[in-house]
Amino acid sequence: MIEVRNLSKHFGDKKAVDGISFTANDGEILGFLGPNGAGKSTTMNILTGYISSTEGEAIIDGNDILKNPVKAKASIGYLPEQPPLYMDMTVKEYLNFIYDLKKCTLPRNTHIADICRLVKIDNVYKRVIKNLSKGYKQRVGLAQALVGNPNVLILDEPTVGLDPSQIIEIRTLIKKLGRNHTVVLSSHILSEVQAICDKIVVINQGRIVADDTAENLSSSLSGEHKLSVKIDGPSKEVKELIESIPGVKSVTLIAERESYSEFSIESDENTDIRRELFSRMAGRNWYIIELKTSELSLEDIFLRLTMGEKIELKGGKRQ
Amino acid sequence: MTAIFRREFVSYFTSPIGYVFLAIFYCAAGFFFTLSSIQQGTTELNTVFSMMMFVLIVLIPILTMRTFSEEKKNKTEQCLLTAPVTLGAIVFGKFLAAFLVYAMGVLITLVFAVVVAAISTPDWLLVFGNILGLILLGSAFISVGVFVSSLTENQVVSAVLSFAIMVILYLFSAIASIIPVDFIARIFTSLSFLDRYNGFTYGSFDLSNILFFVSVTAAFLFFTVRVLEKRRWS
Numbered sequence: 266m267i268e269v270r271n272l273s274k275h276f277g278d279k280k281a282v283d284g285i286s287f288t289a290n291d292g293e294i295l296g297f298l299g300p301n302g303a304g305k306s307t308t309m310n311i312l313t314g315y316i317s318s319t320e321g322e323a324i325i326d327g328n329d330i331l332k333n334p335v336k337a338k339a340s341i342g343y344l345p346e347q348p349p350l351y352m353d354m355t356v357k358e359y360l361n362f363i364y365d366l367k368k369c370t371l372p373r374n375t376h377i378a379d380i381c382r383l384v385k386i387d388n389v390y391k392r393v394i395k396n397l398s399k400g401y402k403q404r405v406g407l408a409q410a411l412v413g414n415p416n417v418l419i420l421d422e423p424t425v426g427l428d429p430s431q432i433i434e435i436r437t438l439i440k441k442l443g444r445n446h447t448v449v450l451s452s453h454i455l456s457e458v459q460a461i462c463d464k465i466v467v468i469n470q471g472r473i474v475a476d477d478t479a480e481n482l483s484s485s486l487s488g489e490h491k492l493s494v495k496i497d498g499p500s501k502e503v504k505e506l507i508e509s510i511p512g513v514k515s516v517t518l519i520a521e522r523e524s525y526s527e528f529s530i531e532s533d534e535n536t537d538i539r540r541e542l543f544s545r546m547a548g549r550n551w552y553i554i555e556l557k558t559s560e561l562s563l564e565d566i567f568l569r570l571t572m573g574e575k576i577e578l579k580g581g582k583r584q
Numbered sequence: 585m586t587a588i589f590r591r592e593f594v595s596y597f598t599s600p601i602g603y604v605f606l607a608i609f610y611c612a613a614g615f616f617f618t619l620s621s622i623q624q625g626t627t628e629l630n631t632v633f634s635m636m637m638f639v640l641i642v643l644i645p646i647l648t649m650r651t652f653s654e655e656k657k658n659k660t661e662q663c664l665l666t667a668p669v670t671l672g673a674i675v676f677g678k679f680l681a682a683f684l685v686y687a688m689g690v691l692i693t694l695v696f697a698v699v700v701a702a703i704s705t706p707d708w709l710l711v712f713g714n715i716l717g718l719i720l721l722g723s724a725f726i727s728v729g730v731f732v733s734s735l736t737e738n739q740v741v742s743a744v745l746s747f748a749i750m751v752i753l754y755l756f757s758a759i760a761s762i763i764p765v766d767f768i769a770r771i772f773t774s775l776s777f778l779d780r781y782n783g784f785t786y787g788s789f790d791l792s793n794i795l796f797f798v799s800v801t802a803a804f805l806f807f808t809v810r811v812l813e814k815r816r817w818s
């Protein structure tokens with residue numbers, strides 16, 4: 266479990282992290298989403314004790330990282346942005362070194378072999394790290410974090426620089442690890458955190474702009490309910506019929522094809538018009554070919570959130 | 585600490601540095617031994633030992649230049665600093681590895697003593713005094729080098745800076761002689777690596793000299809810990 270309270274880090278005048286707080290519970294994957302320079306790596310470096318915070322506290326499994334660093338660090342596995350690999354060592358030597366460094370007590374050979382199998386590096390076990398491909402290096406970095414089976418895993422952009430099939434593999438692996446670890450993962454790719462994480466913290470310019478589950482984030486922020494629908498029927502009459510449904514605010518004809526017309530419908534927040542829409546269309550023998558909600562995707566939310574931030578900043582400057 | 589020590593020691597010999605250091609060390613020591621003892625026909629080894637100070641000033645920076653510089657440059661220090669070990673253990677482990685490589689170099693002088701012993705009886709007390717002096721001087725220089733390497737991520741800068749500092753430390757007694765203010769001059773003299781080391785080459789086991797080098801070693805290792813600590817806060 267990770268508890269972060271009011272954490273700040275200043276580099277000179279620059280506030281890389283500015284008063285952030287969040288909690289990641291056991292068995293939870295928390296996604297740290299933000300553009301480059303948002304302060305993700307800085308936060309992770311603080312959580313792992315690599316750098317110190319200017320203010321605030323980070324508590325890992327009950328141990329404060331500043332007051333009780335050795336104990337706190339013992340329950341963390343960290344994969345930094347750039348995997349900390351000794352290029353002149355073989356994978357075997359390196360993982361054994363990490364094993365000693367972390368003062369592991371698990372049975373050495375079986376533990377290391379298990380990890381290698383899990384991250385699929387057993388076929389390069391005897392190779393020198395320098396000669397491995399980027400994907401393999403990243404996996405050795407992940408293996409290093411897993412040594413000692415720490416409770417908390419902190420992974421800084423674990424899929425950067427991998428090819429699509431490797432990305433999918435690593436994501437699946439992280440999801441699997443998330444079942445019995447507390448995982449914090451950073452990314453600047455929305456679909457990635459959406460695919461992996463239970464909980465998402467959106468960060469921009471060192472501040473948290475949103476902190477919720479992925480679903481809650483999109484529903485709480487979307488505000489208006491929008492539907493997109495394709496109907497086989499005379500477009501003008503269909504439009505009128507839709508407009509007559511209580512709760513509908515506006516209907517726009519988007520496209521007219523030979524076999525169907527596409528509309529975008531905006532309705533009241535509190536009314537779900539989908540059932541009514543169906544029965545009315547059925548009553549007239551017009552066919553709904555496709556019906557989908559166009560709730561805001563996290564992409565839109567992200568844009569909104571960060572835009573909001575920027576507008577605020579500009580406003581501040583003008584005063 | 586043992587993990588760091590072991591990795592560091594092994595890495596001296598997976599890279600050329602360990603071999604280069606030992607090769608030059610053996611050559612230089614052999615050269616001075618031939619020059620002073622064999623050609624001059626004396627059994628006194630102290631000329632060899634006094635010349636060794638120059639050798640150290642050139643060689644120790646090579647031994648220590650990458651200690652922390654390389655870790656910082658390759659970001660591998662992130663793995664050390666986030667592991668459940670103290671900064672003290674990291675610094676001491678690295679120091680110990682460099683020291684052991686150095687000690688392997690110093691051992692060669694014992695061979696010289698044995699060679700001399702084959703011809704005549706060397707003053708064993710003197711020999712051991714010299715070796716002890718060399719070990720202590722080396723350990724002080726190594727900790728200076730380790731300290732300097734924690735200041736920069738550039739190995740060359742690290743080596744050159746260590747070299748410069750060691751030359752200045754070497755010159756302390758010369759500096760003392762040109763300082764007119766008496767008590768300042770005395771401070772420089774008391775901090776003079778050369779004077780204190782020369783004590784050993786004459787075979788005197790002065791406890792204050794032993795303590796001096798041990799304290800210098802400890803002090804610079806402590807400074808290194810402080811540098812690493814400070815960097816986290818910057």
Ligand SMILES: Nc1ncnc2c1ncn2[C@@H]1O[C@H](COP(=O)(O)OP(=O)(O)O)[C@@H](O)[C@H]1O
Pocket residue numbers: 276279280281299300301302303304305306307308
């Ligand atoms: N050591 C440092 N000194 C000065 N500024 C830094 C340092 N590290 C990071 N920063 C700045 O802090 C901000 C956040 O950086 P970072 O945490 O690396 O962002 P992210 O990982 O989200 O891309 C950036 O603007 C970066 O330039």
Ligand SMILES: [Mg+2]
Pocket residue numbers: 302305306307346421
């Ligand atoms: Mg980053």
